[in-house]
Amino acid sequence: MSCDVLVIVEHNEGRLKNVSSEILSFFGKIATDNGVKVVAFIFGDHISEKLYCDIGKLGIREIVSHVNNELDEQPGLVAGMIADLAKKVKPKLIVMANTVKSRDSAPMIAQKLDIEMFSDILNIDYKKTVINLARLVYGGKAIEKIKLLNQQALITVRPNVLGNDENEAFIPTITKLKTNELPRTQTYLTKAKITKEKVQKPINEADVIIAIGRGLRRVEDLIMVNDLARVVNGVIGSTRPVVDMGFVRRSHQIGQSGRSVSPRLAILLGISGQIQFVAGISKAKTIIAVNKDSKATIFKSADYGIVGDIYSIVPILTRELKKLKLQNR
Amino acid sequence: MKILVLVKEIIDTNSKIVFNKQKKLDESQVKWVVNLYDEYALEEAIRIKEQFGGEVVIYSVGNDRTKDTLNYIMSMGADRAVLIKSELTDAKSVSEILAKQIREKDADFDLILAGWIGIDWNRGQVPGRVSSVLEVPFVNVVIDIDINGKIVTCEKEGESSNEIIDVQLPALITVQRGINEPRYPSVLSIMDNTEKKIEIVDNIDQSTTKKAIIKIEPEKNRKKTYMINESDPELAVKMLMKKMIADKVM
Numbered sequence: 001m002s003c004d005v006l007v008i009v010e011h012n013e014g015r016l017k018n019v020s021s022e023i024l025s026f027f028g029k030i031a032t033d034n035g036v037k038v039v040a041f042i043f044g045d046h047i048s049e050k051l052y053c054d055i056g057k058l059g060i061r062e063i064v065s066h067v068n069n070e071l072d073e074q075p076g077l078v079a080g081m082i083a084d085l086a087k088k089v090k091p092k093l094i095v096m097a098n099t100v101k102s103r104d105s106a107p108m109i110a111q112k113l114d115i116e117m118f119s120d121i122l123n124i125d126y127k128k129t130v131i132n133l134a135r136l137v138y139g140g141k142a143i144e145k146i147k148l149l150n151q152q153a154l155i156t157v158r159p160n161v162l163g164n165d166e167n168e169a170f171i172p173t174i175t176k177l178k179t180n181e182l183p184r185t186q187t188y189l190t191k192a193k194i195t196k197e198k199v200q201k202p203i204n205e206a207d208v209i210i211a212i213g214r215g216l217r218r219v220e221d222l223i224m225v226n227d228l229a230r231v232v233n234g235v236i237g238s239t240r241p242v243v244d245m246g247f248v249r250r251s252h253q254i255g256q257s258g259r260s261v262s263p264r265l266a267i268l269l270g271i272s273g274q275i276q277f278v279a280g281i282s283k284a285k286t287i288i289a290v291n292k293d294s295k296a297t298i299f300k301s302a303d304y305g306i307v308g309d310i311y312s313i314v315p316i317l318t319r320e321l322k323k324l325k326l327q328n329r
Numbered sequence: 330m331k332i333l334v335l336v337k338e339i340i341d342t343n344s345k346i347v348f349n350k351q352k353k354l355d356e357s358q359v360k361w362v363v364n365l366y367d368e369y370a371l372e373e374a375i376r377i378k379e380q381f382g383g384e385v386v387i388y389s390v391g392n393d394r395t396k397d398t399l400n401y402i403m404s405m406g407a408d409r410a411v412l413i414k415s416e417l418t419d420a421k422s423v424s425e426i427l428a429k430q431i432r433e434k435d436a437d438f439d440l441i442l443a444g445w446i447g448i449d450w451n452r453g454q455v456p457g458r459v460s461s462v463l464e465v466p467f468v469n470v471v472i473d474i475d476i477n478g479k480i481v482t483c484e485k486e487g488e489s490s491n492e493i494i495d496v497q498l499p500a501l502i503t504v505q506r507g508i509n510e511p512r513y514p515s516v517l518s519i520m521d522n523t524e525k526k527i528e529i530v531d532n533i534d535q536s537t538t539k540k541a542i543i544k545i546e547p548e549k550n551r552k553k554t555y556m557i558n559e560s561d562p563e564l565a566v567k568m569l570m571k572k573m574i575a576d577k578v579m
C-alpha cells in the first residue's frame with residue numbers, strides 16, 4: 001500500500017474532532033478532483049463502524065485503523081507507530097491537526113522520519129508537483145510561505161481554516177495496522193486526569209469567540225457576556241490580564257502567550273489591541289470590536305468597530321442577535 | 330542533578346518588523362531577546378538546583394550576537410553555557426546540533442528543560458525532536474514540576490483536561506507560562522562579566538535534509554474598518570446589524 005497523503009485522525013471517544021473533519025473533507029475533495037490518493041489513519045479506543053462511516057462520508061476511501069487504549073496517553077508510542085506506518089505507505093504529506101495532542105507526537109514523528117515539519121498551517125494549495133503552505137510568524141506580523149517540491153513533510157493544520165467541503169460519500173476499505181513491538185524508551189505514566197470545571201470547547205476550535213478585555217470590570221459581569229455567547233453559540237476567551245485576574249481560564253487566553261485562533265466571527269469587548277493580543281486573533285474571518293476609546297488600536301484590526309461602552313452595547317447586541325436568530329429559524 | 334536548559338535567542342516581537350526592498354527582514358531594526366518560555370524553563374531549573382543541588386547548563390544554537398543575550402540570562406543563576414554557532418536555523422538541524430553537543434559534553438544529564446514554543450517562529454519542534462534523538466521521554470507543555478528522586482511528577486496542560494504524569498529521569502520537559510515567575514538577573518551579576526563560562530563551539534555539520542523553499546512576507550492588513558461612532562447605543566447596534574446583514578456576515 002502506498003499513498004500521497006496520510007491524514008492522522010483525532011477523535012474524542014469515537015466522535016470525530018471538527019478539525020479532523022475539516023482536514024478529511026479538504027483532502028477528500030482533492031482526492032476526487034485530482035486523483036490524489038488519501039489514507040486516513042485512526043487509532044485509540046472507542047473506534048466503531050460509525051466512525052469509519054463518518055470518515056467515508058467526507059470523501060475518504062481508505063482507512064488504516066489500530067485499536068489500542070494505551071496510545072491516547074503515550075505520545076512516545078504514537079510517534080513510533082505513525083513513523084513506522086509512514087515508512088510503509090510513503091506519503092508525500094503527513095497531515096495532523098494542530099492540537100495539543102498532535103503537537104506532542106508530531107516533532108518526534110518528523111525526527112524519526114528525518115523530514116521537515118511545518119506547524120499551525122493556515123492555508124494549503126495542493127498540486128501534483130508542488131504543495132504551497134502558509135503560516136504566521138513574528139507574532140502574526142509576517143506570513144511564512146512554504147513550497148514543497150518533491151520532499152516528504154509533516155504538517156499540523158489549524159482548526160477552522162480549511163472549511164468543510166461536501167464530497168461524495170464512500171464506504172471505506174479498512175486495513176488493520178500490524179504493529180511491531182514499539183520501543184518504550186519514550187514512555188511515561190499518566191496517573192490522573194483533572195477535568196476542567198465545565199467541558200467547554202477548546203478556544204481554537206470555536207466557530208464564534210467572544211473575547212473580553214480589561215474593559216470588563218467585575219467577574220459578575222461575565223453573566224452579560226455569557227448571554228451574548230449563548231445567543232451566537234460562542235466560546236468565551238480573553239486577554240492576558242483578564243486571565244491573570246482569574247476571570248477566564250488560562251487555556252482560553254488569546255494571543256502570543258496564549259492560543260492563536262481563527263473563528264468565523266470574533267466579538268472583542270473592551271480590549272485595547274496590544275500586539276501580543278492581536279497576534280492570536282488576527283486570523284479570525286470577521287472581527288467586531290467594541291471599545292469606549294475611539295482611538296483604541298484594536299479598531300485597526302477590526303472589520304466593524306463600535307465606539308461605546310460595552311455595558312450599554314452588549315445587552316442591546318444580544319437582544320438584536322437573538323431577534324435575528326429567531327427570524328432566520 | 331544535572332539540568333540542561335535549551336534557550337533560543339529571538340526577535341523581540343514587539344519591535345517593528347520591517348522588510349527591505351529584497352523582501353528580507355530588516356534585522357538592524359529589531360531587538361534580540363530570550364524566548365519568553367525559555368526564561369520559565371531556566372527559572373525552574375535554578376529552583377530545582379536551589380532545592381537539590383547540582384548544575385544548570387544552558388544550551389543554545391545561535392551566532393556571535395547570541396553571546397550577549399546568554400550573558401544576560403546567565404545572570405539569573407546558570408553555572409555555564411554552551412553556545413553553538415551555526416548558519417542552519419531550521420528546526421531539524423538545530424535539534425540535531427543540540428543533541429550532538431549534549432551527547433558529547435553532557436551525556437550524563439538528568440533533566441532537559443525548554444520552553445514549549447518559540448514565540449518568534451511559532452514552530453514548537455525542537456524539544457520534541459531533541460528528545461527523539463536522545464531517546465528520552467518527552468513531556469510537553471507542563472505547568473507544575475515536582476521532583477521525587479528519579480521520578481518527576483508533572484502537571485501537563487491539555488485542552489479539556491490536564492494530566493498528572495510520572496516520568497522517569499532522564500527526561501525532556503517543556504514548560505508553559507504559569508509554572509513560575511522568572512527572577513530578574515541582579516545588576517551586580519550582569520555587570521560581572523568575568524565569571525560567566527560560555528563555551529563557544531562552531532557547528533561544522535551540513536544539513537542533508539532536502540528543504541522546502543521558504544519566503545517570509547509582511548502580513549496584509551485587513552480591509553478598511555467600518556466605524557460606528559454614535560452616542561445612542563440602540564442606533565449604534567442597529568447600524569452594525571444592518572451593515573453586517575448587507576455584507577452577508579450574518
Ligand SMILES: Cc1cc2nc3c(=O)[nH]c(=O)nc-3n(C[C@H](O)[C@H](O)[C@H](O)COP(=O)(O)OP(=O)(O)OC[C@H]3O[C@@H](n4cnc5c(N)ncnc54)[C@H](O)[C@@H]3O)c2cc1C
Pocket residue numbers: 212213214215216238239240241242253254255256257258259269270271272273274275276277280290291292293296308309310311365
Ligand atoms: C511577552 C508578553 C506576552 C503577552 N502575551 C499576551 C497574550 O497572549 N494575550 C494578551 O491578551 N496579552 C498578552 N500580553 C499583554 C498585552 O501586552 C496587553 O497588556 C493586554 O493584551 C492588554 O489587555 P486588555 O486589552 O484587556 O487591557 P487594556 O490594555 O487595559 O485595555 C482595556 C481596554 O478596554 C477599554 N474599555 C475600558 N472600559 C470599557 C468599557 N466599559 N466599554 C468599552 N471599552 C472599555 C479601554 O478603552 C481599553 O482600550 C503579553 C505581554 C507581554 C509583554
